[in-house]
Amino acid sequence: MSWRWLYTVPLRLRSLFRRSQVESEFDEEFRFHLERQVEYEVARGRSPQEARYIALRRIGGLEQRKEECRDMRHMKVIDNVMRDVPYAMRMLVRGPGFTLAALLALSLGIGANTGMYSIVRAVILRPLGLRDPDQLVRVYESNRTLNRPAWSASVRNYLSWREQAHSLDLAAFQGYAASLTQDGGSEQVEGIAATSSFLPVLGMTMRMGRWFHDEEERAGRHRVVVLSERFWAAHFGRDPALVGRGLFLNGERFNVVGIASEGLTIPTAPDLWVPLVIDPNASRGNRQYTVIGRLRPGFTARQAQDEMSAVSSGLERQFPESNKGWSVTMVPLMRWLVSPEIRTALLVLLGAVGMVLLIATANVANLLIARAEARRKEIAIRAAMGAGVPRISQQLLTESLLLSLVGGALGVALGHGIVVVARRSLFEIVPRADEISIDVTVLAFALGVSVITGLLFGLMPVLQLGKMRTLDALQQAGRSSQSGPRSRARSLLVIGQLSLATVLLIGAGLLLQSFAHLQRVWLGLDPGSVLTARISLPRERYADGEAISALLSRLTNALKSAPGVQAAGASSGIPLGPGSTTSGTLAAIGAWDSALGQPMNSAWRSVDTGFFAALRVPLLRGRVFGPGDSAGKRRVFVLSQQAARSLYGSSDPIGRLLQFDGAVGEVIGVVGDIRLKSIADPPEPVVYLPVSQGGRFSVFAVFVKTGTGSPDATARLIRARLREIDPALPVYGFRAMDDWVDASSARTRIRTWVLALLAAVALALGMIGIYGVLAYLVTLRRHEFGVRLALGAQPGSLLRLVLGEGLGLAAIGIAIGLVGAVMLTRVLEAMLFDVSTRDPMTFLCVAILLFVAVLIACYAPARRAAGVDPIAALRAD
Numbered sequence: 001m002s003w004r005w006l007y008t009v010p011l012r013l014r015s016l017f018r019r020s021q022v023e024s025e026f027d028e029e030f031r032f033h034l035e036r037q038v039e040y041e042v043a044r045g046r047s048p049q050e051a052r053y054i055a056l057r058r059i060g061g062l063e064q065r066k067e068e069c070r071d072m073r074h075m076k077v078i079d080n081v082m083r084d085v086p087y088a089m090r091m092l093v094r095g096p097g098f099t100l101a102a103l104l105a106l107s108l109g110i111g112a113n114t115g116m117y118s119i120v121r122a123v124i125l126r127p128l129g130l131r132d133p134d135q136l137v138r139v140y141e142s143n144r145t146l147n148r149p150a151w152s153a154s155v156r157n158y159l160s161w162r163e164q165a166h167s168l169d170l171a172a173f174q175g176y177a178a179s180l181t182q183d184g185g186s187e188q189v190e191g192i193a194a195t196s197s198f199l200p201v202l203g204m205t206m207r208m209g210r211w212f213h214d215e216e217e218r219a220g221r222h223r224v225v226v227l228s229e230r231f232w233a234a235h236f237g238r239d240p241a242l243v244g245r246g247l248f249l250n251g252e253r254f255n256v257v258g259i260a261s262e263g264l265t266i267p268t269a270p271d272l273w274v275p276l277v278i279d280p281n282a283s284r285g286n287r288q289y290t291v292i293g294r295l296r297p298g299f300t301a302r303q304a305q306d307e308m309s310a311v312s313s314g315l316e317r318q319f320p321e322s323n324k325g326w327s328v329t330m331v332p333l334m335r336w337l338v339s340p341e342i343r344t345a346l347l348v349l350l351g352a353v354g355m356v357l358l359i360a361t362a363n364v365a366n367l368l369i370a371r372a373e374a375r376r377k378e379i380a381i382r383a384a385m386g387a388g389v390p391r392i393s394q395q396l397l398t399e400s401l402l403l404s405l406v407g408g409a410l411g412v413a414l415g416h417g418i419v420v421v422a423r424r425s426l427f428e429i430v431p432r433a434d435e436i437s438i439d440v441t442v443l444a445f446a447l448g449v450s451v452i453t454g455l456l457f458g459l460m461p462v463l464q465l466g467k468m469r470t471l472d473a474l475q476q477a478g479r480s481s482q483s484g485p486r487s488r489a490r491s492l493l494v495i496g497q498l499s500l501a502t503v504l505l506i507g508a509g510l511l512l513q514s515f516a517h518l519q520r521v522w523l524g525l526d527p528g529s530v531l532t533a534r535i536s537l538p539r540e541r542y543a544d545g546e547a548i549s550a551l552l553s554r555l556t557n558a559l560k561s562a563p564g565v566q567a568a569g570a571s572s573g574i575p576l577g578p579g580s581t582t583s584g585t586l587a588a589i590g591a592w593d594s595a596l597g598q599p600m601n602s603a604w605r606s607v608d609t610g611f612f613a614a615l616r617v618p619l620l621r622g623r624v625f626g627p628g629d630s631a632g633k634r635r636v637f638v639l640s641q642q643a644a645r646s647l648y649g650s651s652d653p654i655g656r657l658l659q660f661d662g663a664v665g666e667v668i669g670v671v672g673d674i675r676l677k678s679i680a681d682p683p684e685p686v687v688y689l690p691v692s693q694g695g696r697f698s699v700f701a702v703f704v705k706t707g708t709g710s711p712d713a714t715a716r717l718i719r720a721r722l723r724e725i726d727p728a729l730p731v732y733g734f735r736a737m738d739d740w741v742d743a744s745s746a747r748t749r750i751r752t753w754v755l756a757l758l759a760a761v762a763l764a765l766g767m768i769g770i771y772g773v774l775a776y777l778v779t780l781r782r783h784e785f786g787v788r789l790a791l792g793a794q795p796g797s798l799l800r801l802v803l804g805e806g807l808g809l810a811a812i813g814i815a816i817g818l819v820g821a822v823m824l825t826r827v828l829e830a831m832l833f834d835v836s837t838r839d840p841m842t843f844l845c846v847a848i849l850l851f852v853a854v855l856i857a858c859y860a861p862a863r864r865a866a867g868v869d870p871i872a873a874l875r876a877d
Contacts, residue, residue, distance in 0.1 A: 216275045269434065285661030352759075510825060533733060
């Protein structure tokens with residue numbers, strides 16, 4: 001039986017795609033049978049007319065027999081669809097207003113969902129392109145006194161972990177910046193300095209050549225480089241002969257030993273990799289390295305965490321001056337790359353666009369119910385002529401699915417635009433943003449959303465078919481009542497729209513209020529008219545803090561002597577921007593009074609004499625660093641206000657001794673607190689060291705505050721002054737300090753405005769929905785309003801009647817939305833700053849806004865009801 005069915009498949013398909021030829025063959029075959037039957041009856045003595053009548057009666061009707069033959073193909077459903085699609089297209093073209101309104105709502109809803117799903121898929125859902133990515137972990141040190149992880153580790157502790165851990169293979173790395181010199185010009189490149197175990201831990205392979213060897217982690221043997229495939233293709237045209245040749249980075253010759261494969265983009269997509277030079281004598285308190293690990297076969301994450309905790313406890317006992325209170329924490333690598341904050345924000349926005357799609361679906365469902373009501377007579381006539389509910393339902397669903405698919409196609413185009421904007425705007429603030437794209441999975445998602453949406457809003461008029469009585473529909477084709485299932489369905493859809501819009505508006509209101517509070521936060525510094533730049537310092541010429549201090553002192557003095565420059569300084573990092581913010585243990589020495597605090601963890605930075613003046617960080621007590629605070633002199637420290645208060649309480653710390661990571665020095669000054677890492681995080685304790693005593697950093701930031709002049713002129717000044725001192729040093733990354741402040745709040749700003757935009761779309765769709773319901777009800781009740789006016793009702797009473805009905809629906813929808821918001825806005829708690837998720841002012845303002853918006857939407861239909869001409873209304877009925 002199955003083989004016979006397969007044999008007939010070509011014939012069945014032929015009947016679909018060669019319909020005219022098959023129908024012609026039908027006509028010819030039935031005509032042949034009819035003529036033979038007529039000839040037979042004539043041969044029996046019948047007249048031609050009588051013979052034809054008898055033949056037709058025996059056959060049972062040509063068209064009926066043809067329909068039976070068509071049914072025997074079992075292609076009737078497909079055949080009906082092929083008939084319904086052109087008809088549906090004609091119906092959509094005949095109603096351009098309805099079609100454009102529905103397509104606009106659908107394209108907005110589906111486009112927003114497609115774009116947002118593309119972002120969520122690229123950032124969260126798509127697995128890392130690494131071998132067994134679930135076995136990769138991020139290993140970092142944290143301290144009991146901190147309220148958040150440090151996300152870093154000291155190189156000495158990393159070496160101890162690597163020696164003592166048996167459950168993990170470990171690798172360390174940090175950022176690396178250099179100037180690439182070729183063809184007489186120079187170019188700034190961004191790279192990563194990594195250990196030889198970096199590539200094996202990630203489980204990646206080389207595109208060409210090799211990775212680093214263990215011995216190349218030592219100074220003097222470190223001048224080898226691996227290029228990324230992207231950088232190799234863009235700058236060297238994929239020349240295979242490049243491997244084995246030399247490149248000049250920061251004026252030094254590095255030998256190219258390999259080309260990395262395209263997927264090596266952890267944690268970012270750098271231009272190149274160089275060996276991480278490990279100093280076995282470095283301070284254990286200098287926590288500035290990133291460490292990743294891979295679980296060895298046979299070990300679980302729990303076992304690895306227990307082992308690392310035991311190793312950390314041993315190091316704490318062995319080195320209490322630098323490791324007291326420090327422990328080791330492991331998290332999956334994906335959780336580190338995509339922080340919980342980013343994950344929550346993206347999922348919240350995905351839920352928000354889902355609500356917008358539901359509102360758009362409700363809007364289109366309302367339009368289709370109204371359209372079905374307008375076509376009530378047509379549907380009744382079809383039913384009277386024998387069309388069953390399944391056949392009419394199929395036609396209506398075909399129309400709705402065609403509408404949703406066209407809306408989906410427009411939505412994909414809109415989603416593509418969203419993806420282009422997202423890749424550009426999220427590149428610096430969201431990991432893996434460069435991977436956002438419209439791929440096959442996203443297209444399948446868009447298709448699925450379109451089909452499901454079409455079925456959802458298409459079922460609303462279909463469900464009313466089973467309740468329709470053909471005779472009643474024919475008799476009431478020109479008049480309808482305002483009550484009944486359709487009216488209730490439309491009212492429920494409007495209530496649902498307003499409820500969802502209320503939730504979105506409250507969420508947007510909370511984020512807007514939080515963002516406003518964030519913009520008023522005191523940073524502890526003045527970013528105005530300050531230009532920042534970064535200088536990469538080669539190890540060979542600037543091997544220690546004293547050499548770096550001499551360079552920076554000459555540069556900042558030269559800058560301060562230039563016209564228009566008010567102050568200039570340098571630091572190992574940029575507040576709210578990139579740079580080396582390390583941490584260590586502070587302990588007050590002595591027992592002058594009981595107010596001395598316990599040893600604590602503190603961030604620290606290496607700064608020069610002009611750093612505080614350039615950023616207008618206030619000096620509260622004592623003094624800042626001066627030319628006399630050199631490497632050969634006694635150690636000195638400047639504390640932030642919070643660090644001084646935590647250690648010394650209300651006592652004066654000036655002149656007191658302080659131990660920092662085992663080194664003892666004198667506190668010479670206290671400065672105001674500044675926000676180093678994030679505008680949303682409270683200021684943390686900070687200890688400042690002079691550049692000459694702060695050790696070696698490969699990159700320093702320069703700050704130049706000017707009274708007048710453009711940033712370009714200041715950048716040219718920095719280049720010129722640095723060229724006079726050391727022409728080979730690369731300077732790059734020119735950026736206003738205000739830009740770093742803005743970038744710190746970029747994630748908050750983007751998610752706030754995106755949610756606000758979605759809420760505005762939801763509000764607009766909700767207003768359109770309630771306007772459509774009331775306008776439709778006014779049309780249906782035109783006769784009733786005419787009777788009321790003829791009996792003495794005043795137009796104002798009709799105005800209040802219609803307004804009351806609209807505002808009643810709004811009140812129900814807003815009330816439901818307020819209750820839903822109380823429950824749903826809890827997910828925003830981690831994203832809010834100084835705002836409660838149940839802020840009464842936000843709830844009240846949103847309720848008033850919605851009520852006013854609904855009042856505006858209701859006014860036009862109410863005015864139309866009040867202006868009905870009773871004579872014309874009664875005659876029209």
